[in-house]
Every structure is written in C-alpha cells, then in structure tokens.
Amino acid sequence: MAIKKDPVDAVVVGMGWAGGIMAKELAQAGLTVVGLERGPYRNTAPHFQPPEIHDELRYARRHGLMQNLRRETNTFRNNPRQRALPMRQWAYGQGAYPLGEGLGGSGVHWNGQSWRFLPWDFETRSRTVERYGEEAIPPDATIQDWGITYDDLEPYYDKFEYAAGISGQAGNLQGQTQEGGNPFEGPRQRDYPLPPLKTAYSGLLFWEGAERLGYHPFPSPAGNQSQAYTNPDGVAMGRCLYCGFCSKYGCEVAAKSSPLTTVLPVVLGLDNFQLRTHANVIRVNLDDTRTRAVSVTYVDAQGREIEQPADIIVLAAYALNNVRLLLLSGIGQTYDPMSGEGLIGKNYSYQFISAVSAFFEDRVFNPFMSAGAMATVVDDFNGDNFDHTGLGFIGGGFIAQFTGEAAPINTHPVPLGTPPWGSEWKRAAAENYRRAFTIITHGAVLSYRNNYLDLDPTYRDAYGQPLLRMTFNWTDNELRMADFLTNKAALIAREAGASDINIFRLARTFSIVPGQATHNNGGAIMGADPATSVVNPYLQMWDVPNLFVVGASAFPQNTGYNPTETVGALAYWTADAIRNRYLKNPGPLA
Ligand SMILES: Cc1cc2nc3c(=O)[nH]c(=O)nc-3n(C[C@H](O)[C@H](O)[C@H](O)COP(=O)(O)OP(=O)(O)OC[C@H]3O[C@@H](n4cnc5c(N)ncnc54)[C@H](O)[C@@H]3O)c2cc1C
Ligand code: SF4
Numbered sequence: 001m002a003i004k005k006d007p008v009d010a011v012v013v014g015m016g017w018a019g020g021i022m023a024k025e026l027a028q029a030g031l032t033v034v035g036l037e038r039g040p041y042r043n044t045a046p047h048f049q050p051p052e053i054h055d056e057l058r059y060a061r062r063h064g065l066m067q068n069l070r071r072e073t074n075t076f077r078n079n080p081r082q083r084a085l086p087m088r089q090w091a092y093g094q095g096a097y098p099l100g101e102g103l104g105g106s107g108v109h110w111n112g113q114s115w116r117f118l119p120w121d122f123e124t125r126s127r128t129v130e131r132y133g134e135e136a137i138p139p140d141a142t143i144q145d146w147g148i149t150y151d152d153l154e155p156y157y158d159k160f161e162y163a164a165g166i167s168g169q170a171g172n173l174q175g176q177t178q179e180g181g182n183p184f185e186g187p188r189q190r191d192y193p194l195p196p197l198k199t200a201y202s203g204l205l206f207w208e209g210a211e212r213l214g215y216h217p218f219p220s221p222a223g224n225q226s227q228a229y230t231n232p233d234g235v236a237m238g239r240c241l242y243c244g245f246c247s248k249y250g251c252e253v254a255a256k257s258s259p260l261t262t263v264l265p266v267v268l269g270l271d272n273f274q275l276r277t278h279a280n281v282i283r284v285n286l287d288d289t290r291t292r293a294v295s296v297t298y299v300d301a302q303g304r305e306i307e308q309p310a311d312i313i314v315l316a317a318y319a320l321n322n323v324r325l326l327l328l329s330g331i332g333q334t335y336d337p338m339s340g341e342g343l344i345g346k347n348y349s350y351q352f353i354s355a356v357s358a359f360f361e362d363r364v365f366n367p368f369m370s371a372g373a374m375a376t377v378v379d380d381f382n383g384d385n386f387d388h389t390g391l392g393f394i395g396g397g398f399i400a401q402f403t404g405e406a407a408p409i410n411t412h413p414v415p416l417g418t419p420p421w422g423s424e425w426k427r428a429a430a431e432n433y434r435r436a437f438t439i440i441t442h443g444a445v446l447s448y449r450n451n452y453l454d455l456d457p458t459y460r461d462a463y464g465q466p467l468l469r470m471t472f473n474w475t476d477n478e479l480r481m482a483d484f485l486t487n488k489a490a491l492i493a494r495e496a497g498a499s500d501i502n503i504f505r506l507a508r509t510f511s512i513v514p515g516q517a518t519h520n521n522g523g524a525i526m527g528a529d530p531a532t533s534v535v536n537p538y539l540q541m542w543d544v545p546n547l548f549v550v551g552a553s554a555f556p557q558n559t560g561y562n563p564t565e566t567v568g569a570l571a572y573w574t575a576d577a578i579r580n581r582y583l584k585n586p587g588p589l590a
Contacts, residue, residue: 001305002297002304002305002306002307003304003305003306003307004306004307004309005034005306005307005308005309006309007309007310007311008031008032008033008034008274008308008309008310008311009026009031009032009033009310009311009312010026010031010032010033010034010310010311010312010313010314011033011034011035011036011295011296011308011310011312011313011314012026012033012034012035012036012314012316013036013281013296013313013314013315013316013317013325014036014037014038014105014315014316014317014318014321014551015035015036015037015103015104015105015259015264015275015316016100016104016105016106016107016259016316016318017105017107017259017564017567017568017571018316018318018550018551018567018568018570018571019035019037019105019259019314019316019317019550020104020105020107020259020262020263020264020267021160021163021259021263021568021571021572021575022314022316022548022550022571022574022575023035023263023267023273024263024264024266024267025571025572025575025576025578025579026312026314026575026578026579027267027270027272027273028266028267028270029578029579029583030272031272031312031583032272032273033267033272033273033274034273034274034275034276034308034310035267035273035274035275035276036276036279036281036296036298036308037102037103037275037276037277037278037279038101038278038279038280038281038298038317039067039100039101039102039103039277039278040102040103040277040278041102041103041275041277042065042102042103042104042108042250042260043103043260044250044251044252044253044254044260044261047250048249048250048251048252049252050252053245053249053250053252054243054245054249056245056407056408056409056410057409059109059245059248059249060247060248060249060407060409060410061409061410062090063090063098063248065100065101065102065108065109065248065249065250066090066098066099066100066101066106066109066248067098067099067100067101068101069087069088069089069090070462071461071462072461072462072467073086073087073088073461073467074086074087074320074324074456074467074468074469074470075087075456075458075459075467075468075469075470076469076470076471076472076512077469077470077471078471078472078473078509078510079450079471079473080337080338080450080471083458084456084458084459084469084470084471086456086459086467087512096350096510096511096512096513096514096515096516096517097320097350097512097517097518097519097520098248098518099318099320100318102277103259103260103264103275103277104258104259104260104264105259105318106318106518107257107258107259107260107564108250108258108259108260109247109248109249109250110223110247110256110258110372110518110564111223111246111247111372111373111562112222112223112224112246112256112257112371112372112373113220113221113222113223113372113373113375113561113562113564114160114161114164114166114168114221114222114223114257114373114562114564114565115221115561115562115565115566116150116157116185116186116188116221116561116565116566116569117150117559117561117566118150118184118185118186118382118383118384118385118559119149119150119151119186120383120384120385121150121383121559121561122145122146122148122149122150122153123145123146123149124143124144124145124394124395124446124556124557125137125143125144125145126145127384128143128384128394131384132388132389132394136388136394137394138393138394138446138448138475138476138477140448140449140450140475141446141447141448141449141477142346142347142447142448142449142557143446143447143556143557144347144525144527144532144533144556144557145527145528145556146526146527146537146555146556147526147527147528147529147533147536147537148526148537148573150186151186152537152573153566153569153570153573154186154187154188154189155189156568156569156570156572156573156576157188157565157566157569158188158189158190159569159572160565160568160569160572161192161193161565162193162231162232163231163232163233163262163263163568164223164231164257164262164565164568165193165194165223165225165229165231165237165257165262166192166193166194166221166222166223166257166565167192167194167195167196167197167221167222167223167224167225167226167227168181168192168194168195168196168219168220168221168222169181169182169191169192169195169196169218169219170185170188170190170191170192171183171184171185171218172185172186172187172188173187173188173190173191174187174188174189175187180218180219181218182216182218182377182379183216184216184379184380184382184383184385185379192221193229193231194225194226194227194229195226195227196219196220196221196222196226197219197220197222197224197226197240197242197371197373197374198226198242198374199219199376200365200366200369200370200374200403200404201363201365201366202365202367202401202403202437203219203374203375203376203401203403204376205363205401205437205496205497206376206401206437206439206492206496207376208496209492209493209494209495209496209497210376210378210399210492210495210496212495213491213492213495215378215380215492216378216379216380217376217377217378218376218377218378218379219375219376219377220373220374220375220376220377220400221373221565222371222372222373222374222375223256223257223258223372223373223564224240224246224255224256224257224371224372224373224374225237225238225239225240225255225256225257226239226240227239231262233262233263233266235261235262235265235266236254237254237255237257237261237262238251238253238254238255239253239255240253240255240256240371241253241255242369242370242371242374243369243371244368244369244370244404244405244406244407245405245407246370246371246372246405247372247405256372276298276300278300278301279298279299279300279306280298280299280300280463281296281297281298281317281325282297282298282299282305282328282463282465283296283297283325283328283329284296284313284315284325284326284329284331284547285297285307285329286329286331286544290543290544291543291544291545292544292545292546293313293544293546293547294309295307295308295309295310295313296308296310296313299463311546311586312546312548312578312582313546313547313548314548314549314550315547315548315549315550315551316550316551316571317551318520318551318552318553319520319521319522319523319551319552319553319555320453320468320470320520320523320553321468322523322524322549322550322551322553323344323345323348323453323468323523323524323553324453324455324468326344326524326534326549327344327345327453327454327455327468328455328465328466331344331541331543331544331547332344332534332541332543334454334455335452335453335454337449337450337452337471340449343525343532343533343534344523344524344534345452345453345454345523346447346452346522346523346525347447347451347452347522347523347525347556347557348447348451348452348453348470348471348472348520348521348522348523349445349446349447349451349520349521349522349555349557349558350445350451350472350510350517350519350520350521350558351442351443351444351445351517351519351521351558351560352397352441352442352443352445352474352478352482352506352516352517353440353441353442353443353506353516353517354440354441354443354482354485354486354489354504354505354506355438355439355440355441355486355489355503355504356438356439356440356486356489356490356493356501356502356503356504357413357436357437357438357501357502357504358436358437358438358439358493358496358498358500358501359413359415359432359435359436359498359499359500359501359502360435360436360497360498360499361435361499362497362499363435363497364434364435365403365434365435365436365437366404366434367403367404367406367411367433367434367436367437368404368406368407369404370402370403370404370405370406372405374402374403374404375400375401375402375403376400376401377398377399377400377401378398378399378400378492379398381396381397381398381399381484381485381488382396382397382398382444382560382561383395383396383444383559383560384396391480391484392476392477392480393476393477393478393480393481393484394446394477395443395444395446395477395481395559395560396443396444396481396485396560397441397442397443397444397481397485397560398441398442398560398561399439399440399441399442399485399488399489399492400439400440400442401437401438401439402438402440403437406433411433412429412432412433413429413432413433413436413438413502414428414429414432415428415432415500415502416502439489439492439493440489441482441485441486441488441489442517442560442561442562443478443481443482443485443560444478444481444557444558444559444560445474445478445557445558446475446477446478446557446558447522447556447557447558448475450471450473451471451472451473452471452523453468453469453470453471453522453523454468454469454471455467455468455469456468456469457469472510473509473510474506474508474509474510478506479506479508482505482506483505483506486503486504486505486506490503519552519558519562519563520552521552521553521555521557521558521563522552522553522554522555522556522557522558523553524549524553524554525553525554525555525556526539526554526555526556527556528590530542530543533556534549535548535549535554536588536589536590537589537590538573538574538577538578538589538590539554539570539574540574540577540582540588540589540590542588545586545587545588545589546586548574548578550567550570550571550574551567551570552566552567554570577589
C-alpha cells in the first residue's frame with residue numbers, strides 16, 4: 001500500500017533541462033510544485049571540484065555521472081525479427097546513448113553545443129514534397145511536420161539562450177545576414193548574450209580550408225561561457241577556463257550552461273517548490289475515465305512506494321523514459337509496426353556521426369585545452385540548405401572541427417595501417433598526438449515504420465518493471481547522407497593541408513557499442529492532428545489534458561543538430577501556454 005502525500009498543484013518528473021525549466025516556470029507562477037528526481041543531489045560545489053573532477057577514468061570511462069545500468073537499462077535490436085538484448089555496460093568510449101541521472105540530468109555533463117533547428121526542420125515533410133515531390137520521401141519513412149514553426153518557437157529559443165548564457169555569433173539578425181555567423185540559420189530577434197568562444201589553430205585551418213571551398217564556416221554556438229555572465233533571473237556564471245574536461249564531467253567554475261547553473265538555483269530558493277531526490281517514478285495514475293491524471297507513484301530511497309497527487313503532471317524524464325512511463329502506465333495505444341496502429345513508441349529516431357582524422361607533418365596543435373562546444377562548423381549541407389536533386393536522400397547535417405578534449409586515455413590518433421599495439425603504435429601515438437585533429441559529421445535520421453520503442457517482453461529493471469525495448473537501424477537515406485557528408489569532410493581536411501587522412505564511415509548496420517551521437521528522439525511525438533501525434537503543439541496529451549510530456553520525445557523525426565536548445569525552447573513554450581492559458585481555463589490547449 002503506497003504512502004499518499006498531500007496534493008500539490010503540479011508534479012514534475014525528472015530534474016534535467018526540461019524538468020528544471022518547467023518546475024521553475026510553474027513555481028514562479030505561484031503553483032505549489034514537487035520535483036521528483038530518481039538520482040542524487042549534486043552541485044558545482046562540492047561535487048565538481050578539481051582535481052577529482054578531472055578523473056578521466058572515473059567520469060569519461062566509467063561514466064561516474066550517468067545512469068546505473070545495473071538498476072535500469074534498455075534492450076536493443078536492429079529489427080522486429082530479432083530478440084532484443086539488454087545493454088549491460090557502457091561501452092568503450094561512451095556507448096551509443098549514455099543516459100543522465102541526478103539533479104540537472106545530462107545537462108550537467110553535456111558538451112554545450114546549443115543549436116536552434118532550421119525553419120525547414122519543423123516542416124520537413126511538407127517542404128520536401130513542395131520542392132522535390134512526394135516520391136522524394138523514402139519508403140517506410142513516417143516523417144511529419146511538427147505542428148509549430150520556427151517562428152512560433154523563436155522567442156523561446158531566445159529565452160533559453162539568455163537564461164543559459166550561450167556564446168555565439170549571430171548569422172541572421174532579423175533577416176539580415178551577419179558576417180562570421182551561420183548564414184543558414186533562421187532569423188533571430190537579437191544576438192547571442194555572449195560572444196563566441198576562442199577559435200583554436202586547428203579550427204582556423206578548418207575555417208580557411210572550408211572557405212577556400214566556398215563554404216561558410218562559423219564558430220559553434222556554445223553553452224560554455226566565453227565571459228562571466230549573469231542571466232535575467234540574476235544567476236551568475238563563471239568564465240570558461242578551456243579546461244579540456246567538459247563532456248562527461250561537471251564544470252568546476254559553473255561556466256557550462258546547465259540546469260544547476262541556471263534554472264535550478266532559482267526554483268530551489270522558492271518556498272512553494274520541493275525537491276525530492278532518489279524518487280524513481282514508476283507510473284502515472286489516471287482516474288476511472290482515463291482522461292485525467294491524478295497522481296504519480298514513485299519508489300523512494302528506502303524502497304517505499306509513495307503516491308503524489310497533483311492537478312498538473314509533467315513528464316520530463318528524458319525522451320526514452322517519458323515513453324517508458326507512458327507505456328508502463330498504460331496511457332495511449334502502443335505502436336504496432338505491423339498494422340501501423342497506435343502511437344506510443346512510434347517515430348523513435350537517432351542521429352549519426354562519421355569522422356575524418358587529419359594528420360599534418362608541418363603543423364603542431366594543442367589538442368588538450370578546449371571547451372565542450374569549442375568548434376568551427378559549416379552548415380552548408382544541413383537540412384535543405386543545398387539542392388538534393390539526384391542525391392538519393394533528404395535531410396543533412398553539419399560538419400565540424402572540434403578542438404581537443406584529447407584526454408590521455410581516450411585520445412591517441414594514429415594513421416591507418418599503424419599496428420594496434422607495441423613499440424610502433426607507441427611511437428606513432430607520441431608523434432601524432434599534437435599533429436592531428438578530427439572533423440566530424442553530425443547527421444539527421446528520419447523516422448521509419450520499423451524504428452520504434454516498446455516494452456521488452458523478457459527483461460525487467462530492479463523494481464520488476466519491463467525495460468524499454470529499442471528497435472532501430474539505419475536505412476539507405478542515412479547511409480547515403482553519411483557518405484555524402486563524410487566525403488565533404490575529407491575534402492575540407494585535404495584543403496586544410498592534411499598530409500594524411502583516416503576516414504571513419506558510418507557502419508552499414510547500427511550498433512549500440514561504439515560511442516557516437518547521444519541523441520534519442522520521438523516516441524511521444526507532437527503534431528497538429530490527434531490521429532498522428534501523442535501530444536498537441538503544447539506537448540499536452542490529446543487524451544489526458546492535465547498530462548504534459550516534455551522533451552525530445554516530442555520530435556517527430558531528428559534533425560542534423562544536437563537537440564537540447566530545442567528541448568529547452570519547447571519547455572519554455574509549454575510552460576508559457578500553461579501559465580497564460582491553461583491555468584485560466586484548464587482543458588485542451590489545441
Ligand atoms: C556526454 C553527452 C554529451 C552531450 N552533449 C550535448 C550537446 O553538446 N548538445 C546538445 O544539444 N545535447 C547534448 N547532449 C544531450 C543532452 O544532454 C540532452 O539532450 C538533455 O540533457 C536532455 O534533457 P532532458 O531534461 O530532456 O533529459 P535529462 O537531462 O536526461 O534529464 C532527465 C532527468 O530525469 C530523471 N529521470 C528519468 N527517469 C525518471 C523516473 N522514472 N523518475 C524520476 N526521475 C527520472 C533522470 O535521472 C534525469 O535526471 C549530450 C548528452 C551526453 C550524455
Ligand atoms: S571547458 Fe569550460 S565549461 Fe567545460 S568544464 Fe572546463 S571550464 Fe567548464
């Protein structure tokens with residue numbers, strides 16, 4: 001028998017970017033809010049202080065800030081005919097999708113690449129049909145428009161960038177192209193709050209090579225503060241030290257945009273907000289009509305079941321966990337790829353990375369000193385920024401030269417053909433450590449009929465609940481796109497003066513083992529039509545209007561960009577709709 005808590009106005013499940021923003025915005029509107037986080041409390045001090053926080057073995061290899069896979073994981077297979085197997089350990093590097101756990105979620109140990117999606121990304125299907133015809137959509141692709149446009153979301157992108165202290169160079173200010181920025185970005189009302197990070201020598205060579213080829217390089221937008229900054233809520237952040245221990249680590253000087261350095265300090269100071277850590281939510285409870293959520297049930301640190309009633313319930317537990325909680329709670333109809341019926345779990349999508357290592361005989365770099373999002377980028381082959389006629393794929397991705405984070409265990413580039421061990425390998429590793437850099441491609445993945453999420457029939461977590469099962473593989477669209485982008489990356493490497501290059505193409509079959517993109521999307525997608533979407537354009541369940549599902553679970557397909565700024569913008573957009581419309585008239589917002 002669960003212990004029943006007093007009702008509150010709103011309960012938010014998950015305290016990452018999505019949950020932190022929702023909790024802050026709802027509590028600031030005067031609601032009593034409880035935030036439930038399955039992981040521990042942690043903060044800049046005392047948890048992220050040097051020298052311990054620069055322990056590569058603990059954080060980058062053993063994933064010290066991430067989900068404990070012994071308690072909960074998910075299972076994986078490439079297609080519905082296979083039996084899925086559990087991901088039992090984080091693979092070498094990081095595995096396909098390391099998952100966050102603890103106050104601040106993955107926002108604590110992310111890189112900080114902070115992108116707005118292109119206007120095209122929100123209307124992928126209709127704009128593709130308009131430009132190339134219906135036949136350009138790959139067979140079995142289930143892509144659809146989002147139900148909102150870039151222009152709808154622009155003010156909320158702006159809000160996120162100013163709350164998070166993003167460093168960058170505008171490329172399109174109110175329709176005017178800006179020198180040195182991304183000329184392909186959608187129009188923005190104002191510049192970034194902070195100037196871009198420094199460009200390293202390797203980034204400069206990439207920049208010059210790309211420019212000679214006629215492309216348009218620019219500094220990556222970064223959630224690493226180029227200067228000390230105080231956000232509109234009065235929260236102060238430090239200045240990035242380019243310490244080189246960024247992705248997979250917490251920041252020792254609060255110079256990485258994170259829920260811990262932006263929204264959580266505000267909400268944790270409010271009397272009407274209560275944080276409960278080690279609170280693992282296991283289901284959302286509906287009333288008898290199945291159209292109203294009444295409470296959530298969680299297991300606390302002592303193993304007790306606790307029921308927390310609330311008028312508004314927000315799931316912000318990350319894309320995968322949002323979908324799993326809907327499935328565990330029996331909310332909505334589970335997607336069936338055979339019949340095409342059901343929507344929960346449909347349109348799961350991922351992202352790909354391929355790479356080119358460039359080696360130089362006559363150049364020396366400092367690959368160690370860097371920030372998580374310190375990169376030079378070209379966006380000429382993202383979205384529909386280029387003519388796809390005859391290419392055999394739609395969509396695209398960015399190509400970037402990331403500087404550094406070349407920590408000693410993980411990074412030792414050697415030319416192809418070097419033996420994998422022994423004195424020759426050691427000599428090549430020593431010789432090339434400061435004479436090489438990597439260019440990556442970061443590409444979109446569409447949604448397809450046979451890529452989806454559901455509950456595994458065999459494997460369970462430590463609480464006895466079915467694990468989430470992921471069924472996913474690349475299709476020809478991604479493989480062609482990846483080859484196209486990889487060839488462009490190799491071209492830039494040569495133009496930048498590389499004497500030798502290694503090309504790492506996208507493997508023909510997806511595997512969860514190698515480290516790659518960290519971005520899972522879909523499964524509870526948004527849209528303008530209840531027949532084809534789980535949540536409406538305000539991330540409100542069509543069938544259960546007091547239940548909001550916030551995060552990348554709402555993306556109908558993936559884009560070429562990292563997702564988090566769009567997750568943050570959508571959270572601000574949803575919170576705004578609740579504050580200004582739902583609270584006055586609780587019910588469907590669309
Ligand atoms: C190494 C790494 C680098 C990354 N770099 C970038 C980048 O440069 N740019 C970018 O855009 N994105 C990046 N990402 C992705 C980014 O971190 C995520 O997109 C973002 O953090 C998602 O925010 P969220 O709030 O939706 O989920 P999360 O940050 O995952 O937060 C969800 C929270 O919910 C909690 N939770 C889950 N289930 C339950 C439950 N049942 N009960 C209670 N609590 C629960 C989790 O413990 C977690 O704290 C990176 C990710 C990783 C791992
Ligand atoms: S590189 Fe900068 S933002 Fe990243 S952890 Fe180090 S100091 Fe912080």
